[in-house]
Amino acid sequence: MNAPAGLDLASIPERIQSEVQRAIQRSIKGVEYFSTSGPSLGSTPKDVLHTRGTMNLYHYRPMSDEIYRVPVLIVMATTNRGYILDLVPGQSFIEFLLKRGYDVYMLDWSAPRPEEKSLRMEDYVLDFIPDCVRRVQADSGEQDVSVIGYCFGGVLSLLYGAIHKDGPMKNLICFTTPIDFREMKLFSNFSDRRYFDVDHLVDSVGNVPPEMILSSFEMLRPASRTVSQIQLWENIWNDEFVKSYRLFDRWATDTLPLAGEYFRTITKDLMWDNKLFNDTMSVGGRAAKLEDIKVPFLHAVAEHDHIVPYEAAKHLVAKIGSEDKEEVMLKGGHVSLVAGANAVKRLWPKLDSWLGKRST
Amino acid sequence: MTDKTNDPVAMWQKMVGEMEKGFNSFANQAMSSPEFSQVVNRAGGVAAGAQKQLGELMEKYLVTMNLPSREQVTSLAERLQSIEAQIGEMKSMLSQMAANAGISQGFDGTPRPPRTKRPPSENGGQT
Numbered sequence: 337m338n339a340p341a342g343l344d345l346a347s348i349p350e351r352i353q354s355e356v357q358r359a360i361q362r363s364i365k366g367v368e369y370f371s372t373s374g375p376s377l378g379s380t381p382k383d384v385l386h387t388r389g390t391m392n393l394y395h396y397r398p399m400s401d402e403i404y405r406v407p408v409l410i411v412m413a414t415t416n417r418g419y420i421l422d423l424v425p426g427q428s429f430i431e432f433l434l435k436r437g438y439d440v441y442m443l444d445w446s447a448p449r450p451e452e453k454s455l456r457m458e459d460y461v462l463d464f465i466p467d468c469v470r471r472v473q474a475d476s477g478e479q480d481v482s483v484i485g486y487c488f489g490g491v492l493s494l495l496y497g498a499i500h501k502d503g504p505m506k507n508l509i510c511f512t513t514p515i516d517f518r519e520m521k522l523f524s525n526f527s528d529r530r531y532f533d534v535d536h537l538v539d540s541v542g543n544v545p546p547e548m549i550l551s552s553f554e555m556l557r558p559a560s561r562t563v564s565q566i567q568l569w570e571n572i573w574n575d576e577f578v579k580s581y582r583l584f585d586r587w588a589t590d591t592l593p594l595a596g597e598y599f600r601t602i603t604k605d606l607m608w609d610n611k612l613f614n615d616t617m618s619v620g621g622r623a624a625k626l627e628d629i630k631v632p633f634l635h636a637v638a639e640h641d642h643i644v645p646y647e648a649a650k651h652l653v654a655k656i657g658s659e660d661k662e663e664v665m666l667k668g669g670h671v672s673l674v675a676g677a678n679a680v681k682r683l684w685p686k687l688d689s690w691l692g693k694r695s696t
Numbered sequence: 697m698t699d700k701t702n703d704p705v706a707m708w709q710k711m712v713g714e715m716e717k718g719f720n721s722f723a724n725q726a727m728s729s730p731e732f733s734q735v736v737n738r739a740g741g742v743a744a745g746a747q748k749q750l751g752e753l754m755e756k757y758l759v760t761m762n763l764p765s766r767e768q769v770t771s772l773a774e775r776l777q778s779i780e781a782q783i784g785e786m787k788s789m790l791s792q793m794a795a796n797a798g799i800s801q802g803f804d805g806t807p808r809p810p811r812t813k814r815p816p817s818e819n820g821g822q823t
């Protein structure tokens with residue numbers, strides 16, 4: 337009997353031996369996996385400058401002998417924790433910025449408490465962000481501040497920039513930021529106004545539970561969680577794979593609840609009426625038009641982003657009023673754009689070369 | 697070396713990958729229908745109502761058992777948070793006072809680096 341084309345019979349014993357060794361390793365490492373807590377995340381040294389309810393403002397300790405004049409404030413998405421940008425040494429966006437000479441601050445969010453269910457979009461855009469910007473100014477002694485917003489943190493930064501058009505924002509960078517919410521097809525269908533009673537939900541539960549947020553993200557790729565667990569088992573002998581899996585899995589499942597009133601506004605103004613895209617958005621009675629953003633602007637989008645599809649983000653640069661504006665599309669997904677091995681090679685150097693010359 | 701086309705492990709991995717794509721694509725199509733939205737939201741509405749009733753029931757139970765109510769625990773947490781915030785404010789004021797006195801230093805007391813960095817292109821390629 338002939339071997340099938342391409343199959344080297346001589347390699348079979350070697351292959352069997354390798355698979356047996358991996359099976360043994362899987363059993364040993366599997367026990368290790370369940371008995372350890374995984375790497376410590378978000379460990380870049382930082383000081384807590386201010387906390388108020390759901391809002392936390394951090395200042396990361398500089399790692400360079402000389403820093404750029406303009407400090408950077410990162411505004412994190414309200415659904416997730418900021419440590420995605422500070423995973424572990426060597427895979428930390430924050431550490432990268434610090435080593436490249438930036439003075440870095442982060443507006444990160446804790447889970448809103450039940451009493452914070454009444455927080456509105458106004459609280460985020462007209463209070464939390466301006467408060468943090470003022471504190472960054474006071475702490476750094478500089479008037480100019482560059483803002484980086486990730487995902488929905490980008491939407492909040494856009495609203496802040498559009499309303500506070502006279503400054504002090506010096507540069508604005510958005511990562512994977514949606515503006516055309518009709519194009520977030522599945523989210524749009526989940527929140528179809530004919531069937532989704534947002535008032536009943538918010539009035540019943542107060543803050544929108546994290547399980548609901550997580551489920552809606554996971555429903556975008558319903559098979560992926562099971563497949564990733566199969567891949568984990570297959571690769572559990574591989575320490576690097578397991579480390580990376582743990583980093584991202586822990587973050588992805590560490591979803592935050594959303595303040596009820598804030599969620600109500602997101603649903604009605606953005607998901608239903610698409611007001612940001614239609615230039616009819618206002619926050620606390622103040623118009624927020626993207627054309628009013630005149631500062632240098634960079635938008636980084638991911639080619640395979642399943643959470644914010646390119647269709648939902650592609651009009652952002654065209655709508656911004658700045659003359660100095662750029663969109664950069666990089667390989668990767670919603671998370672791998674900003675964190676992990678690919679981000680180290682792609683987004684981070686691009687951001688550094690763009691922001692460095694605008695930070696003096 | 698074994699050809700990947702005949703490697704059972706590689707074939708298994710490829711099959712899992714294809715199944716994932718296929719199932720995700722099928723599910724996404726199914727979830728795009730208005731009927732899906734209607735069913736999911738009806739179920740979600742019932743669950744939200746049940747959660748509200750359960751919450752009210754739990755509160756009554758805690759009162760009966762003479763356990764601290766959520767309000768009491770929350771008020772303690774708020775007091776703690778207010779103390780933390782005041783400490784933060786004091787640290788911030790101290791830092792500001794140090795800055796006004798010409799001492800540029802962080803919260804940990806170490807001096808801050810000068811804000812004189814130029815981008816590499818202006819430094820002849822140095823970082």
